[in-house]
Amino acid sequence: MQPVEQRDEVEMLSLMLLIRRFEERASQQYQAQKIGGFCHLYIGQEAVVTGAIAAVRDDDYVITAYRDHAHALARGTSPDACMAELFGKETGCSRGLGGSMHFFDKQHHMYGGHAIVAAHIPLAVGLAFAIKYRGEDRVTLCFFGDGAINQGAFHEALNLAALYRLPIVFICENNLFAMGTSVQRSTSLRQIVDRAEGYDIPGEIVDGMNFREVRDKVAEIVDSIRKEPHPAFLEMRTYRYRGHSMSDPASYRTKQELEKYRLDDPITRLRAQLTREGKLTNEQFDLLDKRAKETVLAAVKFAEKSPQPPLDTLYDYTYADGATEPDRPRPVEPAQERREVAPSPSTNSP
Amino acid sequence: MREITYRQALNEALAEELERDPNVFLMGEEVAEYQGAYKVSHGLLQRFGPRRIIDTPISENGFAGLGVGAAMVGLRPIIEFMTFSFSLVAFDQVVNNAPNMFTMSGGQFNIPITFRGPNGPAHQLGATHSHATENFYASVPGLKVCAPATPRDAKGLLKTAVRDDNPVLVLEAELLYSSKGMVEPPDEELLIPLGKAEVKREGSDVSIICYAQTVPLALKVADQLEEEDISAEIVDLRSIKPLDEKTIFDSVAKTHRVVIVEQDHPFCGVGAEVCYRIQKNIFDALDAPIIRVSQEDVPMPYNERLEKAVLPNADKLIAAVKQVCYA
Ligand SMILES: Cc1ncc(C[n+]2csc(CCOP(=O)(O)OP(=O)(O)O)c2C)c(N)n1
Numbered sequence: 001m002q003p004v005e006q007r008d009e010v011e012m013l014s015l016m017l018l019i020r021r022f023e024e025r026a027s028q029q030y031q032a033q034k035i036g037g038f039c040h041l042y043i044g045q046e047a048v049v050t051g052a053i054a055a056v057r058d059d060d061y062v063i064t065a066y067r068d069h070a071h072a073l074a075r076g077t078s079p080d081a082c083m084a085e086l087f088g089k090e091t092g093c094s095r096g097l098g099g100s101m102h103f104f105d106k107q108h109h110m111y112g113g114h115a116i117v118a119a120h121i122p123l124a125v126g127l128a129f130a131i132k133y134r135g136e137d138r139v140t141l142c143f144f145g146d147g148a149i150n151q152g153a154f155h156e157a158l159n160l161a162a163l164y165r166l167p168i169v170f171i172c173e174n175n176l177f178a179m180g181t182s183v184q185r186s187t188s189l190r191q192i193v194d195r196a197e198g199y200d201i202p203g204e205i206v207d208g209m210n211f212r213e214v215r216d217k218v219a220e221i222v223d224s225i226r227k228e229p230h231p232a233f234l235e236m237r238t239y240r241y242r243g244h245s246m247s248d249p250a251s252y253r254t255k256q257e258l259e260k261y262r263l264d265d266p267i268t269r270l271r272a273q274l275t276r277e278g279k280l281t282n283e284q285f286d287l288l289d290k291r292a293k294e295t296v297l298a299a300v301k302f303a304e305k306s307p308q309p310p311l312d313t314l315y316d317y318t319y320a321d322g323a324t325e326p327d328r329p330r331p332v333e334p335a336q337e338r339r340e341v342a343p344s345p346s347t348n349s350p
Numbered sequence: 351m352r353e354i355t356y357r358q359a360l361n362e363a364l365a366e367e368l369e370r371d372p373n374v375f376l377m378g379e380e381v382a383e384y385q386g387a388y389k390v391s392h393g394l395l396q397r398f399g400p401r402r403i404i405d406t407p408i409s410e411n412g413f414a415g416l417g418v419g420a421a422m423v424g425l426r427p428i429i430e431f432m433t434f435s436f437s438l439v440a441f442d443q444v445v446n447n448a449p450n451m452f453t454m455s456g457g458q459f460n461i462p463i464t465f466r467g468p469n470g471p472a473h474q475l476g477a478t479h480s481h482a483t484e485n486f487y488a489s490v491p492g493l494k495v496c497a498p499a500t501p502r503d504a505k506g507l508l509k510t511a512v513r514d515d516n517p518v519l520v521l522e523a524e525l526l527y528s529s530k531g532m533v534e535p536p537d538e539e540l541l542i543p544l545g546k547a548e549v550k551r552e553g554s555d556v557s558i559i560c561y562a563q564t565v566p567l568a569l570k571v572a573d574q575l576e577e578e579d580i581s582a583e584i585v586d587l588r589s590i591k592p593l594d595e596k597t598i599f600d601s602v603a604k605t606h607r608v609v610i611v612e613q614d615h616p617f618c619g620v621g622a623e624v625c626y627r628i629q630k631n632i633f634d635a636l637d638a639p640i641i642r643v644s645q646e647d648v649p650m651p652y653n654e655r656l657e658k659a660v661l662p663n664a665d666k667l668i669a670a671v672k673q674v675c676y677a
Contacts, residue, residue, distance in 0.1 A: 061423070095456025104455035111422055112455065119442050122412050126419020126427075133375070133401070133425060153442070156412025163407065317453045318491050320460035320515035323545070323592055 007054045009270065010280060010288070012211060015053075016046040016267050017292040019070040022079055023242075025296045026069065026086055026100075030246050034304070035086045038115075039100045042070040044241035047266030048173050049074045051214025052141055056222055061127045063111040063120055064143035066101035067173075067240075071143060075108040083299035089306035096309045097317060117178075118144060118151030121170075125157045128166035128231075137226045140168040141218075147178025149195050150186055158199040158231070167229035169221055170196070173208065173236050179244045180252040196233035208236030209261070211270045351532040359501035359533055360390045360466075360522065363508040364428065366536075368398050371426060374512060377404040377413055378430030378467070387432045388468060388527055414440035414465070418447045418517075421461045428512060431467035434521060435481040448517035449492025464511045468524035469497065470563050470613045474657055477649035482614040484562075487519050488591040489618075494544055495590040497521040499565035501531040503588055506542030514544065521590075523562045545592035549601065553583035556671050557601040557608045559624055561587040564611040564662055571667045580675055590620055598624065599632050606637040607674040611662050616644045638674040643667050 023041040030039050042049070045067075053062070053074040064071045072082055077093050085092030086100055094104045094113070101115035111127060114120030124142030131138045148154050149172065161168050174192055176183055189195065196203030206217045214236065221232045239261035243250040250258075274280035316322065354362075367374050380387045382395040382405040395403040406413040410431065417427035431437040437444060444465060452460045471480040488495045494516055498504040504522065511518035534540045550565060551572055560568040565586045572582040585601050587594065602608055608628060610621035621642040628640060646660045 063419075092456070094454060094458070097456045098454040102454040104458050106455070106458040111419075111459070112451075114447075116442060116446055119415065119447060122415020122443065123419030123422065123447060125412070126416040126421070127423055128419075129416055130420045130423045130425050133420070153411050153415060156407075156409035157415065159407060160409060160412050160416060317457045319494075320452055320457075320462075323494070323516070 009211075009274060010284075012050050012054050013267070013270050013274065013280070014288040014292065015050050015074060016211070016270065017289050018079065018295060019046050019050070019073050020267060021289075021292040021296045022069060022073060022082065022299070025300060026083070027242070027246065029086070029300060035100065036088065037099050037101070038066070039086070039246045040067040040244065041240070041242045042067055044261065044266070045173055045175060045208065045238045046070065047211040047214055047270070048171070048208045048236045048238050049143070051211045052171060052218045054215045055218035056139060056141060059109060060138050061109050061111055061131070061140040062143075063124045063127060063140065064113065065117065065120060065145055065148065066113065066115040067145070068101065068103045068113040072103040072105055072110050072113070075105060075110040077103065077105040077108055077110060079295050079299040080302040081105075083296070083303040084306045087303040087306070088308070089303055090309040091302070091306040095317070118148035118153040120144070121148065121154050121157040122160070124168060125161045125166060128161060128168035129164065131167050132164070132229050138167065139222050139225050141171060142168055143171045143173055145178060146172060146174040146176065146183050146192060147181070147186065148172075149192060158196070158201060161231040162199045162201050165230050167225045168231045169218065169225070170201070170231065170233045171236060172234065173238055175238050175240045177240070177244070177253070179248070182252070191235065193233060193235040201231045201233050203233035203235065205235045205237060208238030209264045209266045209269060211266060212273070351534060353530050354501055354533050355527065356501045356504050356523070356529050356531070357388065357390055357527040359505035360508055361392055361394070362536060363505045364391060364394060365397065367509055367512040368394065368402060373424060373426045374428060375402040375404060375425065376428045376430065377406055377417060379406055379408055379432050381405060381430050386430075388524075390522075390527070391430070410436050410440035411443055414443035415447060417463050418443055418451070418461055421463045422451065422459050426462045426512060428464045428466060431465065433479065433524065434467055434469035434483045435479050437465065437467070437483060438481065444487065444493075444517075444519075445490050449490055452492060452516070460515050461517050462515045463517045464508070464520060465517065466508065466511070466520035467522060468527070469521035470524055471645070471650055471657070471661060472524040474652055474654055475650075476652045480650035482645070484521055484590050485614045485619050488620065492517065494518040494592065495521065496544055496588060497523070497562035497590055498588060499523060499526065499562050499586055501529070502533045502540070503542055503548070503586075505533055506540045507544065507588065510541050510544055513541075518544065521562065525563050526566070529566070542588070544589045545594055546589065547585055547587045547594035547597035549583060549597065550586045551582070551584040553581040553605065555581045555605055555607065556675055557583045557585055557605045558667070558671065559585045559587065559598060559608065559610045559621075561590065561612070561620070563613045567662065567664065567667065568611055571664050571671070574664065574668065575671060580671060582671065593624070593627070595627055595631070598628065602628055602632055603635045606635055608636070608640045609643060609667065609670045609674055610640065611643040611667050613662065614644060616642060616647050619644050641670040641674055643670050
């Protein structure tokens with residue numbers, strides 16, 4: 001566990017690059033129909049998760065919604081296991097049983113990957129409850145989108161966390177849209193952070209495109225939580241460059257708006273800061289980027305050649321003690337024509 | 351053995367498991383200071399303190415989810431629903447999060463959680479408060495569901511549920527909390543396995559398959575039938591899922607006639623599944639079609655007379671038995 005200040009910023013920049021290149025490659029593989037189901041990309045939001053992870057220890061708990069590839073990568077899940085999960089392979093971080101929206105990695109304290117909007121926020125409060133129950137000094141980071149804050153689960157969870165004074169940072173990744181619904185059209189507040197005030201939880205707005213600001217804010221709050229457990233709320237102002245999911249052309253927003261945010265790109269920004277301070281040359285940056293691309297390409301190769309989960313393990317992951325119903329049918333190979341009737345990615349909604 | 355109430359039996363089970371394992375805690379509405387809406391947790395706050403006996407606000411979705419999260423990192427929560435009718439507000443946590451986590455994580459996160467509380471119609475509580483939820487939950491892969499009818503089964507099954515590494519629902523019989531029965535003394539460990547039915551009364555002419563609140567009804571009816579020279583065997587399922595096929599089939603092989611009396615609704619009810627399994631596996635043993643007695647397929651009326659008409663009762667059960675016996 002490295003103390004926060006010493007986490008190398010160049011290393012964090014290279015993590016941001018890895019996330020971006022991973023997502024670009026995932027997009028390409030999705031279009032090539034190597035990846036099924038829904039797939040939500042994180043491109044544009046990289047500073048939020050890298051900044052937050054840079055501010056915590058390896059044994060702190062992390063949990064998020066379905067836009068989760070970056071959170072697993074940032075926690076240390078191998079790009080191979082992440083890509084293999086997208087491919088539905090046995091070597092995936094959830095053995096191919098979770099998919100894009102359900103990345104889990106117990107070893108790296110990544111508690112998912114949850115696809116019912118806001119349903120994981122009570123779980124996060126449970127993780128924080130366990131920390132306090134055991135008298136540990138860990139912290140839970142709970143990420144969610146702006147769309148989650150109008151769900152009952154969100155409100156119940158915030159109230160419980162405040163009531164029991166649990167060690168948790170609620171991190172709202174406000175990318176201005178929940179699918180096609182802008183925050184103005186969903187939320188009866190001037191700013192999201194005001195939700196926290198209703199539960200007497202301290203809250204702040206953070207520039208989510210600025211790695212350093214995210215890291216420093218999270219570090220400050222985590223520090224205070226470790227001294228005396230309490231919940232906190234951070235509204236990260238950020239932006240997703242791509243559509244909500246692979247099938248979304250994002251016609252509900254203007255090109256100009258997207259361009260405005262692209263100019264404020266989190267990777268470009270940290271790169272410029274480091275370059276200005278003489279900590280990074282152009283050659284070094286190019287090398288980092290090249291390495292990220294190579295890592296991701298290798299992950300695709302790994303995923304491609306990995307085996308499918310064996311059919312005879314179908315019933316192995318339903319009950320922890322292997323309990324099964326006596327009447328269970330024997331798993332059979334699905335009919336071949338299934339592939340032909342599979343919907344094309346463009347018709348695949350949420 | 352000594353005689354205690356169903357409520358006391360549950361209370362003992364909770365106390366023993368809290369005592370045994372520091373990872374066990376009890377959470378729910380009014381479980382601590384109020385001593386339990388139905389007094390099942392009576393005295394536990396005084397004995398185990400507020401760290402482990404935890405009152406919540408009225409937030410079923412929130413605290414059920416809190417339990418699932420705590421279970422992900424190895425605690426063993428017992429989540430009390432004031433009644434299972436209110437668990438519907440937490441349906442997402444019970445159905446989506448608790449049982450799916452183990453699969454979705456490729457086996458990394460099992461959820462050792464117990465959801466418990468009263469279930470099934472009570473007296474004149476109207477449609478919102480009278481749900482028998484066993485068939486909803488039993489249809490979800492990854493959940494285990496039991497519905498004890500006696501103090502002994504209540505204690506033994508609840509203790510087993512707390513020790514199980516999966517999400518288990520203990521559906522307590524709201525109307526039976528004050529009923530009494532013989533239970534092993536407290537110094538004797540009582541664990542009743544999930545997935546084991548019990549023949550509560552032996553008989554030779556007809557098998558009456560029942561669980562929870564329909565068990566006392568079936569036993570009473572068996573007495574009446576005896577006077578008419580019909581010998582009924584009473585099979586108490588105890589666990590809805592996993593289902594004990596063997597005990598059911600053994601009984602049917604002996605009597606060749608079956609009535610299922612259940613406390614849920616007829617459409618896709620527990621009895622439908624039991625019925626399917628019997629005909630599929632031992633069709634040749636049957637001498638008559640199986641008949642199910644359940645609630646009527648209507649939301650529960652408040653009016654007492656109408657409520658009685660909706661519920662399974664002795665008259666309906668006796669009529670069903672006679673129908674299968676004289677078929
Ligand atoms: C309970 C529920 N309702 C609806 C959906 C469909 N859905 C998936 S993502 C989404 C938008 C959520 O947006 P937000 O929380 O802002 O996260 P972002 O996509 O911006 O990361 C919706 C409506 C869902 N998954 N769960």
